[in-house]
Amino acid sequence: MFSYYLELALRSLKRSPGLTALMVLAIGFGVAASMTTWSVFRAVSGDPIPWKSAQLFVPQIDNWGPNGRSNDGEPPNAMDYADAMALMRDHRAKRQSAMYQISPSVVPAEAGKHPLNVSGHAVYGEFFPMLDVPFKYGSGWRASDDENRAAVVVISSKLNQKLFGGAASVGRSVNIEGRDYRVVGVLEDWNPQPRFYDVVNSGGFSVNGDDVFLPFLTAIQTGMSNDGNTNCNAVPKESGFVGLQRSECVWIAFMAELDTGAVAAYRDYLDGYARDQQRAGRFAWAPNGRLRDLRAWLDNQHVVPSDTKVSLLVALGLLLVCLVNTVGLLLAKFLRRSSEIGVRRALGAPRAAIYTQFITEAGIVGLAGGVLGLLLTGVGVASVGWVLPKDIAALARVDLSLLLLTLLVAVIATVLAGLYPTFRASRVQPAWQLKSN
Template sequence: MLIGYYFKLAWLSLKKTPLLSILMIGTIAMGIAATMITSTVSIMMAQDPLPEKSERVFSVRLSSWSPDKAYQLAKGEEVIPPMLTYMDTMNLLEDSKGLRQSAAVMYKSMVRSESQTDKEAKMLRFNSVNNDFFTMFNVPFLYGAPWSDQADREGAALVILDRQTNDRLFSGANSVGQHVYIGKHLARIVGVIDSWSPLPQVFHGPHHAHNLPFPLFTPFQFQVNNNLLSKGEMGWQCWAPLGDGTLETFLASECVWIRYWVELEAAMHRGDYMDYINAYVEEQKRGGRFARENLSKIFNINESLIEDHVVEDDDFIAVWLAAAFLVACLLNCMGLMLIKFYGKGAEVGLRRAVGASKQHIALQFGCETVLIGILGGFLGLALAQLGLRITADIFAHLPAGLMQMSFPLVVMTVVLAVLCSTLFGLWPIYRAAQTQPSAQLKSL
């Protein structure tokens, strides 16, 4: 009952000084909003996209670059190419030393259903992968399933659509067994994936990390068989001339253009797989390839995000700056509380004179700071949601889920506001509780 009474007094006190109360609540709200906006975006951009198995899914990188010149320099050190050649990819796929393994390449082509005309075709992006990719990255299926191992080897004309593309082409019906044109190639649909938006998207490298996954999937060998290759889209890099420029010459070249992923049965098998990679490198050295020092490595998902500079320490500078802004806001709020509580000296003196203890005074003003924190927290939450919505509109190319506060962050916003308000209100509360009744009563 006493706490309820003090909260009632706190509410009446805020109403008596509306301008000062609005300033305190608004100051806390602005600091909380700025902190939560930057924290939400930073946390979402740096989260683990595959937490249940990120420690045992690896990106494979080989030291296959020019014997005369390093791939590139970063802080004076040689960097491993993030992609593999076609020869190395096929060798690793053939050996199949992991539990699952898949190439990952991107390309784009015009797509239409059989019932649509060429004019109705749309340019769409594709994921060129092996069938292990879907289990490795926990891709959910609405209809159908991945293609077979044989289809992988043959590069069969098969395709898997995402839910949005299936809705557009087939009105959301089960389209498994139907066909779509990929350019001039007629491909049979074997599956439709359900809603799926891993963030960050790790499997295609840093430039696509915060985009939604591409809407279609085809077997990796299908892309190769039909020469659906584009340097502008795939970004391949070569250290030797391509000769006559034919597909056969390109596939036999030292150009790197394929990201390669492997899933192991357990993270503890990492050393064994690395031994296999080192043995493979030595074998290639004996065959006249891989003339540079063996710097080959494998990176798990979170290490890959760091290696590709998707997640960097600098990303959290904005969070620290927002936190510093919050502290500045709270210091201003503390100054306003001192002014407010000092102005109530006569009231405190009278209460002390009729028997209220220092603890009662501290509890009364403590309830007021908590109420200020609660109101500031909810206003800050509203401002944060507005800020995230504006940010999402500005960066419309990013997934909508990137700009949404999770429920724990929503709760933490209000709790943080109350804790900060209470913490920075301790000094004003202490000063108010030290008020001497005699000194105040003389001024009445």
């Protein structure tokens, strides 16, 4: 029976090719605009580590007081050196790591090759198991390496390819800023988006991942300066990197892994630490700390760019306008066939048959619009770099889920748009049509 209605729908669409093409174009452009912006929004707003985000927390300590708070009373979104080191020493989390961004030079072993400027982070050894960082060769360093300020390094697969031709390089040496570091691990391709482990210092998104990870205390000891954001509520009393460490300037990111039952205790610990600082005379204000899980932290830092949200709303509005136009075109097309409907109803066709015929016709229009939308979506995704920053535009991609969603949205939206015209067409009175003819 469906094949019969399908044949009727195709005949009807062929009788008015101009109107059919107009409806297909409207659906195709509306769906393509929506799916293109959705591909970007999906990439920037997704959970970067969904299996563990509920266990990852970012603590904040108010070391600036009321004069340094934002309008909503928020404390600084990073830590100074003293507070970060205190939390690392107390170690109240299952795993934890202070971190800051670095941009050292790597000197290739081959003579005559120019140094490579790379990006990376100084972290603690717990950073890698805490974030389930994937390794191609080796692993992260041990806690004793942190304590002993060992000259060890974890490098990216990209840097490993440049330096060692992609071979297993664990145990080999890398010259960083004039000092040899022993490679203990090589990462798989790992560049989570957003870069959730250091949103403040590294920015939310980056096309290129980190190339080197060094032990935090080793980087501090060798004077490897911070290459991330540094915010100060007062000018440091001393100059240089050592002066930064002794100041109240915030420049260190911090992340802790907590089991469900340990969250309240860790929050109490942060309040207790702030009260200790108050009693010691460092803070002259009541505790004002925060402890947010990863998703809440990303929301708090407005990681999803407002441009993508606005673009998505505009695209959805365009799709709605296209659907409204399609409703009008379908209504005109269906009611123009009132005499045909009247004859079929007079011959005994039930309203359900009229519904099925016209909904099938709307579905075919939606499917054709979806196919057109697939092509336009591919063009749109390839062109988003013209209107969005490169780091964000690079995240948009066409995959199987996006293709299926495009077709599904096109068909469902068009069928919904055809409900009212179909309802009006099924209400045609056979007697009036026969009398008028």
